[in-house]
Amino acid sequence: MNSAALIIAEVVPLVTPETTFDAPANVVFAVQAVVMIFAALRVVTTKNVVHAALWLVVVLGGVGLNYILLQAEFVAVTQFLVYLGAVIVLFLFGVMLTRAPLGVSDDLDNNQKKIGIGVGVALLAVLSYALIETFGRSELTFAAYEGVAGPNTNGRTQAVSDAIFGQYLIPFEMLSLLLLAALIGAIVLARRD
Amino acid sequence: MFLNQFLLLSAILFTIGVYGVIVRKNGVLVLMSIELVLNAVNINLIVFSTYWGVAGQVFALFTIAIAAAEVGVGLAIVLLIYRNQRSVDIDELDEMKG
Numbered sequence: 001m002n003s004a005a006l007i008i009a010e011v012v013p014l015v016t017p018e019t020t021f022d023a024p025a026n027v028v029f030a031v032q033a034v035v036m037i038f039a040a041l042r043v044v045t046t047k048n049v050v051h052a053a054l055w056l057v058v059v060l061g062g063v064g065l066n067y068i069l070l071q072a073e074f075v076a077v078t079q080f081l082v083y084l085g086a087v088i089v090l091f092l093f094g095v096m097l098t099r100a101p102l103g104v105s106d107d108l109d110n111n112q113k114k115i116g117i118g119v120g121v122a123l124l125a126v127l128s129y130a131l132i133e134t135f136g137r138s139e140l141t142f143a144a145y146e147g148v149a150g151p152n153t154n155g156r157t158q159a160v161s162d163a164i165f166g167q168y169l170i171p172f173e174m175l176s177l178l179l180l181a182a183l184i185g186a187i188v189l190a191r192r193d
Numbered sequence: 194m195f196l197n198q199f200l201l202l203s204a205i206l207f208t209i210g211v212y213g214v215i216v217r218k219n220g221v222l223v224l225m226s227i228e229l230v231l232n233a234v235n236i237n238l239i240v241f242s243t244y245w246g247v248a249g250q251v252f253a254l255f256t257i258a259i260a261a262a263e264v265g266v267g268l269a270i271v272l273l274i275y276r277n278q279r280s281v282d283i284d285e286l287d288e289m290k291g
Contacts, residue, residue, distance in 0.1 A: 022265045033202050040206055040229055056225050059206070063232045066199065072239045075253050079235075082257050087228065093269055095223045098203040098275040108219045110284050116215035127204040131197055138196045144246040151219060153241030159247045160254075168251050175258050182262035187264050189269035192276075 024070055038060035047108060049100040053091045060084055069144060074157045199240045203269060207233035220281040221273035231260045 046052050060083040067076035100108070143155055164172050180183035206229055213226025235253045242249025275281050 008277055019268065022194055029198060033198075036202070037205055037209070040209040043225055044209055044216065044222075049219065060228060060232060066202070066236055067239055069194070070199065070243055071282045072242065072250050072253070075239060075250050075257075075266040078257055081251065082197050082261055082283050083232075087261060090268055091221060091225060094271060098221060100219065100221060100281070107282075108222060111215050112215055116212045119215060120212040123211060124204060124208040127207070128201055131200045131204060132291070134195045135200065137279055140194045140196055140199075140240070140243055142241055142243045146251055155270075156247070160248060160250050163247045163251045164254070168248075171255065175255055179253070179258060179262050182266050186265040186269040188265065189264075190223060190272050 003177060027064070027096045032065050042144070047104045048102075048103070048105060049095050050092070050102060053095060056091070057084060057088055060088070070140075071142060071156060074160050125168055178185075196240060199236055202256075203233040203236035205234070206230075218282050218284045220274060220283050223283065224267045224271070227267075228260065228264070231256060231263075247289070 036059055039055045039062070042055040043052050043059060046055065060079065064076045064079040064083075067073075067079060210226045210233060212228030214223055214227065217223050217226060235256050238249040238256065239254040240249075241251070261276055274283075274286065278285065
């Protein structure tokens with residue numbers, strides 16, 4: 001197929017010495033990808049609600065590790081703080097307050113397993129066909145970080161904060177309003193009277 | 194590292210999340226599956242931010258904040274369902290079926 005040759009011809013000049021095959025990062029990626037996929041499968045198949053929440057910790061931590069591999073440290077730390085610190089605790093509170101069966105329970109799945117597998121396989125086939133067809137063997141170049149990041153600086157975090165408090169200031173303020181509305185809404189919904 | 198290794202991982206996570214939303218009937222577990230989907234989207238945003246600048250990271254932060262709000266409101270709704278129905282089985286919520 002000559003589209004692959006075209007992609008390679010486009011990509012090869014972009015590959016600089018530090019963006020060629022990076023063995024340690026790829027090993028870390030492979031290990032955490034396998035662990036993450038296994039943990040995600042356990043989240044949707046386990047028969048124990050509390051175990052599902054704890055497997056979700058593994059998946060969310062792996063996503064944070066992905067952010068570090070992609071050199072997005074600030075988002076990675078936010079992921080660890082917000083998801084592992086707050087969201088999982090919320091889920092465990094939800095499990096506790098709804099008095100979910102704490103042991104093994106056979107009553108967590110409905111009878112749509114065949115539909116679920118069909119939809120999942122079809123979706124994965126379409127998505128991976130589109131991705132492989134579009135991006136082929138393109139290398140990650142970190143082109144956007146050139147000039148903003150050097151050794152011993154926190155240039156990328158600086159660039160993120162510049163973007164949040166510059167170009168995206170109004171969406172950011174809207175987000176704080178949204179969080180306030182969600183907080184009030186959650187209190188109103190869950191209040192007992 | 195290839196672009197596609199991250200994108201395919203995120204596609205797999207997304208698919209597993211969709212499967213969970215379809216198959217699970219406990220409300221809390223459905224919310225957990227939605228978290229899988231949102232995290233898959235975030236990986237995509239971060240991958241493309243290495244190409245097109247930090248806007249992707251800003252949007253990933255927005256998604257994280259909105260997901261936190263979503264979990265708060267979603268769990269409040271599940272709690273309310275539990276209080277009214279004595280169960281969080283969302284297959285039993287068929288009052289709008291004609």
